Structure formats: C-alpha cells, structure tokens
Amino acid sequence: xxxxxxxxxxxVIRRTRMDDLISRFNTADQARFYVEHSxxxxxxxxxxxxxxxxxxxxxxxxxxxxxxxxxxxxLFLPNFIFGKNDTVVAIGQDGLVANVLKYLDGQQLxxxxxxxxxxxxxxxxxxxxxxxxxxxxxxxxxxxxxxVTMAEARLNNGESLSAVNDFFIxxxxxxxxxxxxxxxxxxxxxxxxGIIVSTGLGSTGWLRSILAGxxxxxxxxxxxxxxxxEKKSVAWDSEHLYFSVRxxxxxxxTGAGITFGKISQEKPLVLTSHMPENGIIFSDGIESxxxxxxSGTEAVICISRRKGYLVN
Numbered sequence: 001x002x003x004x005x006x007x008x009x010x011x012v013i014r015r016t017r018m019d020d021l022i023s024r025f026n027t028a029d030q031a032r033f034y035v036e037h038s039x040x041x042x043x044x045x046x047x048x049x050x051x052x053x054x055x056x057x058x059x060x061x062x063x064x065x066x067x068x069x070x071x072x073x074x075l076f077l078p079n080f081i082f083g084k085n086d087t088v089v090a091i092g093q094d095g096l097v098a099n100v101l102k103y104l105d106g107q108q109l110x111x112x113x114x115x116x117x118x119x120x121x122x123x124x125x126x127x128x129x130x131x132x133x134x135x136x137x138x139x140x141x142x143x144x145x146x147x148v149t150m151a152e153a154r155l156n157n158g159e160s161l162s163a164v165n166d167f168f169i170x171x172x173x174x175x176x177x178x179x180x181x182x183x184x185x186x187x188x189x190x191x192x193x194g195i196i197v198s199t200g201l202g203s204t205g206w207l208r209s210i211l212a213g214x215x216x217x218x219x220x221x222x223x224x225x226x227x228x229x230e231k232k233s234v235a236w237d238s239e240h241l242y243f244s245v246r247x248x249x250x251x252x253x254t255g256a257g258i259t260f261g262k263i264s265q266e267k268p269l270v271l272t273s274h275m276p277e278n279g280i281i282f283s284d285g286i287e288s289x290x291x292x293x294x295s296g297t298e299a300v301i302c303i304s305r306r307k308g309y310l311v312n
Contacts, residue, residue, distance in 0.1 A: 007067035007139055008083055012090045012100050013056055014074045018049035048118065055114030056091055058128050063089065066135045077103045078289060087138055089131070097123040098164040098201070098284045101148065101308040108138055108145055110311045122204075125312060138311055147237040148308030151199050151263075153281050153291065156298040161291050163283035164308060165202030167301065169271060169293060170194020171278050176249065178274040181258050183243075184267050191254040193246040195271070197263065197301050200234035201308075202284075203242065210244050236310075239303060240264045268302040 015023075021031035035042045056071070063069045067087070072080055074096060082088065082104060089110045090100045097111040112131065113124035126134055137143040151163040161167075170177035170193060177194045180187060198207035234242070241263040248256035263269045271293075273279045279293035293299060 003065055003067055005067045005139060008086045009063050009067045009069050009135065010080075010082060010086050010088045011056070011059060011063065011069060011071045012074055012077070012088065012092075012096065013071060014092045014096050016045075016049040016052050018045045021045065048115070051115045051118070052091075055112075055128050059089065059091055059112065059131060062128065062131045063135065066132065066139070074099055082107055087135065089135075091128075092124075093119055094121055094123045095285060097310070099286060101164045101310070102150060102162040102284065104308065105306055106309065108309045108311050110134060110138065123310065134311065144312045146310045146312055148201050148310055149199055149237050149239060149241075150304040150306055150308055151197055151241050151283075152302055152304035152306075153283075154300045154302070155291060155293075159291050161281060161283055161289075162304050162306065163197070163199065163202075165199060165284045166206050167197040167281060167283050168194055169197070169281045169299065169301075170246070171275065172280045173278055175278065177279065178254075179279075180272040180274065181245070182270040182272075183258065183261060183263070186258055188255045188258050189253060189274075190245065190248055190256070190258070191251065192248040195243055195245050195269075197241055197243045197269065199236075199241055200238035201236045203234040207242055207244065210246070237307075241269075241301070241303065243269055243301070263301060263303070265303050268300050271299045271301065273297045273299075 022028055025031045025034055032042045035045065060069055077100065086107050088100060088104060088107050089112060090097045091112045091114050101109055110126060111124040112126050112128060113119055113121040116127060134143065151167060152160060153167055154160045176191045178191050180189050196206050196210060243261060243263055245259040248259055250256040273293045273295055276295050280290045281293050281299060282290035
C-alpha cells in the first residue's frame, strides 16, 4: 500500500537503558551480570527495551502510510535541520518531548507514550495506535495545538541556548557560583549554588521542588504547621519566566537580596560570571549540551522569540 501524502514526518527516538548498558559492557550477557550482581532486576531493563523498540517499529509502519518517514536519534538533534513543514513525532518520555521542542522553529510536535504501563507522560497524550488519525488531522490542520513559551540564554560572545522547561546557571562541579545578578534596576553580587530559571511548562518540575523546599524550611523556622497544598502550574504560553537563586550566601562581599522573581520581555535577567572555570548554563536536564559561563561572560536570560507547538 502506497503512502497517502508526500509530507515529511520526522520521528525522534532515544536510547534505552539497555542500549546504554550494552554500550558500556559490550554485550547483553555482561550487562546482565553487572545488573544482577548489583541486586537489580535485569528483566525490567529487557521489557522496557523490547516494548520501546516494538512501539517504534509499529509507529514506523503506521506513519509510512501517511507520509515520508525519517527516524533520528535525539543525540543528533543539535545538528539536524528540520524542514519548515515537517511534522515531528517524539516517541519516549516527557524529557524527550522537551528536548525535541527546543530545536524546532514552528514545526508541530506530537508526543507519543510508548509504554503506558511504565510512564504517565504529561506531554505524551497519544499512543502509537492513535498516530494514523492524529497525523491525518495535523496534515489537514484540524487538530488543536498548544503554544509553549520557551526561554533563551544569550551570551555576549554570540552563543545562545534555548530551554523548554528550565535553565541551570552555575558551577559544573559542587562548588559555589560567583556572579553579578541584575534585574529590574537592581544589581547584586552573589555566591550561591546556582540559579534555576523555569518556563510555564517547567513550573511543575524543578521550580516546584525548590518552592516546596523553601516552604518547608520557612514553616519549620516559624514553628507553624502548613498543610500540603496542590500547587497550581503556570500556563504553558505564559509570557513570563520564574527565576530562583539556590542557597544564596550573604557575606561582606555578596548579598541575598535578589533571590526569586519574574522575568519578562521588558525585564530580562542579566548575569555576569565571576567564575574562573567550570561555570556552565544547561537546559532541560541535558548537561552534555551546555554553554560555558566563565569570568567576563554576560548572559541575558529572556523569553525566546520562538514558540513551541504541541499537538493535543
């Protein structure tokens, strides 16, 4: 049976834990020995790997009937050139969807949950068997799409990096970050464990854990007993970001007056590094894809001109 259109569909996949083990130990048998010797269940790795690769195979069969299919590993995303009219399908976990989204520029992204028994997937509303219908509706522009605000870090050397969920700005190793922070006319030299910047989409992730910890500390110190409350997430298309300074250290030369706030298009966050080495900026938990943030480097953290488009 021939394909129905000549539209291009790019399928993005990731390595499984089993793939990583075999890469490390050369064979599945050696990987099994290592895992079981550590007291873990090797069959869990096997079933995850089998289910994932079966889902990819089934998705390729379905999608090849709808258009021209190209499958790429997420490792190649930084150098992959997407066509303006490509439809992108990410098969994996929420983190893969976020990772793919920051490399797109207007293309629509479909998140597919390959194993609903294993992953809930906030950003994975579809299963493999849904793809035929979903892709048809995307091609005919009948499918609802959510707009996602992204963050961007721009350095004074011309480099930049986008974030769908959050940025970490700070030391590569477990040392103190030293920098000057500037926002809304206020400036301060700081020493801290680094800064987290979150988007609306990322507000239920790293930012939520920071706020929960801060609330717990405040409650303990004040002697009050606060009941746990469900935190409301920020809208995905919200036109502001949140920043939070982790463990700021007040001293004779550093302050802790600017520790939390909003970033908008009119009020970006400006950081100047005072770290001789090991200063970095990475996004969405991908530490291998980072910008150097060492002495003299200025970073402007702002709302990206690009938007993400997630198919619902």
